[in-house]
Amino acid sequence: MRRLLAILTLSLLAACSSQPPAPEQDASGVESRNGRDVLNPVDNGGMYNPARLKDPKSQLSKREIFFDLDSYAIRAEFKPLLEQHAKFLQANAKYKMLIQGNADERGSREYNLALGQKRAEAVKKALQLLGANEAQVEAVSLGKEKPRCMEATEECWAQNRRADILYTGEF
Amino acid sequence: MRISFRSLLLSTALFAGAAHAQLSVEIIGAGANRIPVSVADFPGERIVSQALTSVIRTDLDRSGLFRMIDAGGNAIPENAGIAYGDWKSRGADALAVGQVIPTADGRFETRFRLYDIQKQAQLGSGALSHSSSQLRSTGHRIADFIYEKLTGEPGVFSTRIAYVVKSVGRFELQIADADGGNAQTAFASAEPIISPTWAPDGNRIAYVSFQTKKPVVYVHDLAAGRRHVAANFKGSNSAPAWSPDGRRLAVVLTKDGSSQLYVVNADGSGVTRLASSAGIDTEPHFSPDGNYIYFTSDRGGSPQVYRIPSSGGDAQRVTFEGNYNTSPRLSPDGKSMAYISRNSGRFQLAVMDLNSKQTQILTDSSKDESPSFAPNGRMILYATEIGGRGVLAAVSSDGRVKLRLPSAAGDVREPAWGPFAK
Numbered sequence: 007m008r009r010l011l012a013i014l015t016l017s018l019l020a021a022c023s024s025q026p027p028a029p030e031q032d033a034s035g036v037e038s039r040n041g042r043d044v045l046n047p048v049d050n051g052g053m054y055n056p057a058r059l060k061d062p063k064s065q066l067s068k069r070e071i072f073f074d075l076d077s078y079a080i081r082a083e084f085k086p087l088l089e090q091h092a093k094f095l096q097a098n099a100k101y102k103m104l105i106q107g108n109a110d111e112r113g114s115r116e117y118n119l120a121l122g123q124k125r126a127e128a129v130k131k132a133l134q135l136l137g138a139n140e141a142q143v144e145a146v147s148l149g150k151e152k153p154r155c156m157e158a159t160e161e162c163w164a165q166n167r168r169a170d171i172l173y174t175g176e177f
Numbered sequence: 178m179r180i181s182f183r184s185l186l187l188s189t190a191l192f193a194g195a196a197h198a199q200l201s202v203e204i205i206g207a208g209a210n211r212i213p214v215s216v217a218d219f220p221g222e223r224i225v226s227q228a229l230t231s232v233i234r235t236d237l238d239r240s241g242l243f244r245m246i247d248a249g250g251n252a253i254p255e256n257a258g259i260a261y262g263d264w265k266s267r268g269a270d271a272l273a274v275g276q277v278i279p280t281a282d283g284r285f286e287t288r289f290r291l292y293d294i295q296k297q298a299q300l301g302s303g304a305l306s307h308s309s310s311q312l313r314s315t316g317h318r319i320a321d322f323i324y325e326k327l328t329g330e331p332g333v334f335s336t337r338i339a340y341v342v343k344s345v346g347r348f349e350l351q352i353a354d355a356d357g358g359n360a361q362t363a364f365a366s367a368e369p370i371i372s373p374t375w376a377p378d379g380n381r382i383a384y385v386s387f388q389t390k391k392p393v394v395y396v397h398d399l400a401a402g403r404r405h406v407a408a409n410f411k412g413s414n415s416a417p418a419w420s421p422d423g424r425r426l427a428v429v430l431t432k433d434g435s436s437q438l439y440v441v442n443a444d445g446s447g448v449t450r451l452a453s454s455a456g457i458d459t460e461p462h463f464s465p466d467g468n469y470i471y472f473t474s475d476r477g478g479s480p481q482v483y484r485i486p487s488s489g490g491d492a493q494r495v496t497f498e499g500n501y502n503t504s505p506r507l508s509p510d511g512k513s514m515a516y517i518s519r520n521s522g523r524f525q526l527a528v529m530d531l532n533s534k535q536t537q538i539l540t541d542s543s544k545d546e547s548p549s550f551a552p553n554g555r556m557i558l559y560a561t562e563i564g565g566r567g568v569l570a571a572v573s574s575d576g577r578v579k580l581r582l583p584s585a586a587g588d589v590r591e592p593a594w595g596p597f598a599k
Contacts, residue, residue, distance in 0.1 A: 104390060113524060114503040114517060114546060115371050115591070116416045116429065117473055117480055119392065120436035120457040123413050127434065145431070146391035147413045151369035177390040 053090075054097035059173055065090040069171040071129055072164065078128045088129070091171060092136035095143070103138075104172040105129045107147045110163040111156070119149030125169040211244040212327050215269040220252035221277030225285060225309060229277065232316025236334040236356065237323060240555075241578030248272075255288045261297045269294050273323055284308050289319050291326050300326045313358055333551045337595040338558060339363070339373045339382055340569060344587035350384060352399070355551075355594070357582060363397060364404070372416055375595045376423045376443070382593070383407060383417035383426055383443075394428055396443055407445045418461045418470070419443075420487070427451065427461035427470055438472060438485075452485050452492060462505050463487060471495065471505040471514065482516055496529070498536060504547065507531075508554040513574065515539075515548035515557050526559050528574055539576045549594045556580070560590040 058064040071084045080088065095103060107126030109118035126145035134140055155162040216234050219226035237243045246269040253259075255276035264272050275289035290302040303322055307315045314335065321332030333355055342349045348370045353360040364370070368387040375382055380399055385392045392415045394408040408414040412431035419426060423443065430439050430448070438451040438458045452458055454476040461472045464484075471484045474492070479500040485492040496502035501519035508514070511531070518527040518536075523543035529536045544562040551558065556571045556578070563581070567588030571580040 106390065113501070113519065114460065114473070114480075116459045117457070117503050119371075119413060119415050120429070120459045123431050123436055124457070127431070144391070144411055147431075148369075148387065148392075149371075151371065151387060172390070 054094045056098060056101070056173075058094070066094055071125075071169045071171075073125055073128075073167040073169070075163075075167065078124045080128055080132045085132075088132050089136050092133045092138040095133070095138045099139075099142070100174075101142065102174045103133075103143045104177045105143065105145045105169050106172065107145065107169045108152065108154075108166050109147075109150050110166045111150045111153055111158075112163075115149055115151070119147045119151075122147035122149045122169075125167070129169045129171070211242060212270055213244045213246050213268050214271040214273070214323070214327065215246040215248045215264065215267065216273045216323075217248040217275075218250060218252040219275040219277050219287070219289075220254050221287075222279055222285060225312060226252075226275075226277040226287075228312045229275075229287060229316045229319070232313055232356075233273070233320045233323070236317060236320035236332075239356065239580060240324065240332075241573060241580070242324075242328060255290055255302075259292050259294075259297075261292075261294055264292075264294045271300070271323075271327055273319075275319070280306065287315055287319070289322070291323055313354065317354065317356075330555065331553050331597065333553050333556070333594075333597075335598055336552060337379075338549075339375065339593045339595065340560075340589055341370050341373065341591040342584075342587045342589050343369075343567070350382070350397075352382075352595075363399060363402075371591055373591055373593045374417055374419060375593055376419050377421055377596055378423050379596045379599060381423075381443075383419065385415045385417070394426070396426075396445075405445060407443065408439075408441055408448070410448070416459050416461060418463055420463050421465060421467040427463065427472075429459045429461070438470070440487075451487075451489060454492075460504055462507065464507050465509055465511045471507060473503040473505065482514070495531075496536075502527075506548045506550060506557075508550050508574065509552055510554055513554075515550060515559075515574075517545055517548065526557065526572065528557070528576075537576060539572045539574075540570075540579075542570075547591050547593075549592050550574075551594050552597045558592045558594050560592055 058066045061067055065087050068087055105126040107122035109122040126147055130143050130145040133143060154165045216230055219230055234245055238245050246267055253274045255274055272292045272294055273289060275287060278286045280286050284306060286304055286306050288304045291300040293300050305315050305318060317334040320334040324332030336355045337352055338355055339352050342351055346367060348366050349362045350364045350370050350373055351360050352363050366386060366388050371385045373382050373384040381396050383394060383396045385394055392413045394414045394417045395404045396407045397404040407426055408428045410430050410432035414430055416429040417426045425440050425442055427440050429436050436457045436459050438461050439448050440451050441448045454474055456474060456476040458472055458474045461470045463470055467487060469484045470487045471482060473480050474483050481502050482495040482505045483492040484495055499518055499520060502516055504517040506515045514529045514531055516527055517524050524545050525538050526540045526545045526548055527536055527538050542561045546560045548557050548559045556573055558571045560567060561570050567590045568584055569582045569589050569592050
């Protein structure tokens with residue numbers, strides 16, 4: 007059985023090396039560059055295995071950071087989440103993160119794009135302070151262009167004052 | 178019966194054409210001085226001439242500067258003698274007559290003349306050769322001729338507008354005639370499109386697309402139907418604004434950590450930083466003489482309009498009333514500035530005389546965005562919301578003429594008025 011696994015691993019590695027570089031399409035797929043044998047079905051992969059990105063029991067599957075009105079400060083309740091994401095990035099050097107900032111729907115599109123950017127930058131800075139490598143993180147804005155809800159209510163505006171974390175394969 | 182969005186859009190003019198009388202033109206203001214003008218029916222090829230005169234009358238009517246006098250259904254030959262007394266008693270100050278003459282290989286020659294009824298004299302005449310598929314553009318050109326003779330300003334009936342239509346799961350950048358006819362899709366995407374802006378030569382449009390999950394600035398060559406990336410640096414790239422010579426774009430980039438102003442060549446090469454601030458700098462807009470770039474900044478604590486020499490230097494604040502002023506757009510003569518001002522929570526189109534600094538709110542709505550001057554400076558096109566839907570509207574720069582533009586399905590936003598045809 008072990009020999010069969012070794013052969014499968016080797017042929018997969020060979021296939022990888024002949025492919026042109028491409029973004030990871032499946033976060034829970036081949037990640038043999040870290041040296042972990044992900045074909046081993048017993049290994050849960052550890053806290054920072056890419057499989058955790060989609061594991062509802064892991065903080066890494068939580069990707070939203072909400073902000074108060076007119077504020078770009080990261081609320082204390084989100085610090086533990088960001089710690090986990092920073093550690094994931096440190097553990098997975100080939101993974102890139104895209105942070106998309108959003109703004110509520112009131113006012114100029116371009117000014118709101120810039121407000122959303124401030125939220126994304128705030129998350130990026132927090133991650134850097136927690137040890138994430140700047141080269142792995144890109145902060146961008148969607149402004150008010152992709153709102154989660156459209157009502158002119160405080161509940162809806164609060165939903166849209168948000169930054170979302172995406173990983174390689176998701177953008 | 179399922180109707181595809183595309184066929185619905187193509188079969189229904191985005192704005193009311195001559196056949197759909199849904200257009201509402203509000204003329205407000207005491208003693209609005211409209212010139213009474215009559216456009217007689219043109220004898221000749223009947224279907225062609227009726228379509229032509231319909232375009233001319235609708236154009237003149239929609240400008241808000243003319244009061245259309247019924248010509249009584251008589252087709253008056255282009256070279257006929259004019260019974261000035263009759264027209265005077267009908268209340269017309271000016272009369273346009275014409276004729277549509279079929280020529281070889283299925284084309285037409287339309288001849289037209291314009292008369293001043295008071296002075297009892299001919300103001301001008303012209304002749305245009307065209308095919309039957311060029312009826313609308315020929316009508317627009319004749320309307321431009323009449324407009325210019327009677328007002329002294331160039332008409333904009335032959336210009337085009339660009340705008341974005343949002344429907345479920347789809348965004349389209351559309352280009353239409355100034356009256357909304359002939360709408361064509363320049364580019365469609367599942368992700369948002371914002372900030373379209375015409376190059377001064379009318380051949381290219383720059384815009385921002387979110388197709389790659391982040392904002393990227395593109396320049397789209399309309400004739401070739403191709404585009405190239407003008408700015409795709411790390412972070413967000415947005416708010417393109419053409420220099421008057423069409424060679425460069427001012428843009429907003431966040432590659433150095435916050436939204437700041439840069440200038441890049443139209444082909445995407447050679448980025449240089451224009452200004453620095455601790456806050457947000459965005460919405461750059463060149464003055465027509467190219468000397469200044471006006472922009473929105475919250476460096477002073479709230480978003481206001483500033484200007485900076487386009488070669489760099491110190492920024493000067495331009496707006497001082499209220500705590501939210503954004504989206505500066507200068508008139509083609511450089512003397513006034515349209516912008517969006519928030520008052521008691523309402524976002525409204527305003528205009529400032531740059532000499533006297535006097536400001537005027539032009540609308541009564543509460544969600545105005547994206548002002549864009551017509552190239553003759555008379556009308557300002559903008560986006561607003563009526564009944565919960567995004568629509569386009571226009572208002573004259575003195576606030577007296579207001580135009581509502583009803584639209585078909587979807588939300589319409591981000592209008593940009595194109596230049597005069599070269």
